[in-house]
Amino acid sequence: MHDHDHLEDHDLGLKHDLEVMAVRSLARRRLLSLFAVGGTGALIAACGGGGSDSSSSGTSTTSTSTTTTTGTTTTTGTTTTTGTTTTTGTTTTVSSCVADPTETNGPYPSDGTNSVNGVVSNSLTTSGIVRSDIRSSFGSYSGTADGVPLTIKIKVVNTNSSCANLSGYAVYIWHCTREGNYSLYTVTAQNYLRGVQVTDSNGEVTFTTIYPGCYSGRWPHIHFEVFPSLASATTQRNATLTSQFAMPSDVSTTVYAGATGYSSSVTNLKAITIASDNVFGDNTSAQITAMTPTMTGSVSAGYSATVTVGIAV
Numbered sequence: 001m002h003d004h005d006h007l008e009d010h011d012l013g014l015k016h017d018l019e020v021m022a023v024r025s026l027a028r029r030r031l032l033s034l035f036a037v038g039g040t041g042a043l044i045a046a047c048g049g050g051g052s053d054s055s056s057s058g059t060s061t062t063s064t065s066t067t068t069t070t071g072t073t074t075t076t077g078t079t080t081t082t083g084t085t086t087t088t089g090t091t092t093t094v095s096s097c098v099a100d101p102t103e104t105n106g107p108y109p110s111d112g113t114n115s116v117n118g119v120v121s122n123s124l125t126t127s128g129i130v131r132s133d134i135r136s137s138f139g140s141y142s143g144t145a146d147g148v149p150l151t152i153k154i155k156v157v158n159t160n161s162s163c164a165n166l167s168g169y170a171v172y173i174w175h176c177t178r179e180g181n182y183s184l185y186t187v188t189a190q191n192y193l194r195g196v197q198v199t200d201s202n203g204e205v206t207f208t209t210i211y212p213g214c215y216s217g218r219w220p221h222i223h224f225e226v227f228p229s230l231a232s233a234t235t236q237r238n239a240t241l242t243s244q245f246a247m248p249s250d251v252s253t254t255v256y257a258g259a260t261g262y263s264s265s266v267t268n269l270k271a272i273t274i275a276s277d278n279v280f281g282d283n284t285s286a287q288i289t290a291m292t293p294t295m296t297g298s299v300s301a302g303y304s305a306t307v308t309v310g311i312a313v
Contacts, residue, residue: 094155097163097310098290103243103279105236106223108182109174110194112235121184123194124172124234133208134173134195137183145192147178147210148259149302152245152293156203156226159310165203166311169240170233172196173207175222178261180215180268198230211255211303212247214265219277220247226309241311246280246292251303258299 105111112122123129128138136144154171157163174194176182183190193212197205214220222245227233236242256265274280274288283291290310297303 094157094163094308097157097159097308098286099159099310099312100241100243100291101283101287102241105225105242108176108185109223109225109236110184110191111172111225111239112237116185116188122235123174123184123191124196126191129172129194130196130198130230132195132197132206134193135209137190137192139191141189141191143190143192145177145183145190145210146261147213148255148262148299149208150211150305151206151208151302152222152305152307153204153206154224155306155308156199156205157308157310158313160312163310165199165201166313167199167201167203168229169199169203170196170227170230171199171205171309172225172227172233173209173222174224175209175212176215178210178213178259178265180213180264196230196233211251211259213262214252214256214268214272216268217272217278219272219274219280220252220265220269221245221279222247224309226311240313241309243309244279244291245307246274246277246288248292248295249274251295255299255303 105113107114110121110123112120112124115121126139131138136142152173154173156166156169156171158166172195174182177187177193181187183192183194193209195207195209197207199205212220212222224243224245225233225236225239226241227239232238252265252269256262256269280288280291290308293305293307295303295305
């Protein structure tokens with residue numbers, strides 16, 4: 001409104017001015033009555049504030065996706081590399097686990113993948129293969145492998161489920177004699193040092209065998225295959241994992257130097273290292289640690305070993 005409009009309003013006279021003042025006074029009283037009834041709430045509402053979603057009492061919680069489990073577990077992909085393995089009584093408890101790498105089954109597996117003299121060699125389908133003591137031959141063969149006694153407990157766990165026990169899985173192991181030979185291949189008249197066991201509710205199997213020798217070009221080792229069930233353990237092609245255990249350096253040195261029949265292993269072990277081995281050489285230190293059994297015992301009394309196999313199921 002321009003200034004000349006204000007001047008024109010005052011030219012209407014005293015009567016008009018009194019009527020305007022009365023109207024404005026009434027409007028002001030109405031506004032004051034609103035403050036008396038509604039208090040400051042009316043003012044807040046008039047300013048557009050409030051609303052239950054925009055303000056709340058208490059504190060707001062921010063999730064950091066931190067999971068607490070027994071022991072301390074750090075996971076990278078499917079490989080968990082912290083925590084401990086504890087054996088209490090006869091049960092091994094695992095608070096962390098590493099997914100074992102796949103390794104070759106080698107030239108002497110007798111698992112349905114190769115042949116001997118033109119005939120497919122498959123101990124997995126031979127009656128009697130399911131056994132815990134694998135030192136003697138079975139079925140139509142007879143004979144016993146000599147060497148330092150070794151009992152090995154293998155625990156199979158799921159690296160994708162906080163190292164949960166995998167029960168009902170079949171584990172097939174095989175390894176060379178103290179002289180470095182393999183039954184059914186370089187010792188054709190025997191099938192010892194081969195066997196299958198099924199994991200119990202703790203995910204464990206136990207085998208009684210001998211300490212394997214060290215042959216030229218390879219670090220001392222034990223082969224193994226894991227199957228989802230005994231029914232599926234009929235060929236390596238059904239295996240969930242095919243891999244190997246690396247025998248500990250200190251125990252191998254002690255056994256080879258102090259036990260009868262391991263003389264060639266002394267020389268062969270000196271010529272090889274984990275790093276130069278054509279199977280273990282490309283593995284990480286965490287994988288090698290997981291693949292190496294923990295052992296106690298002596299040459300005279302024999303050895304006991306425990307090892308955990310991690311599978312990403």
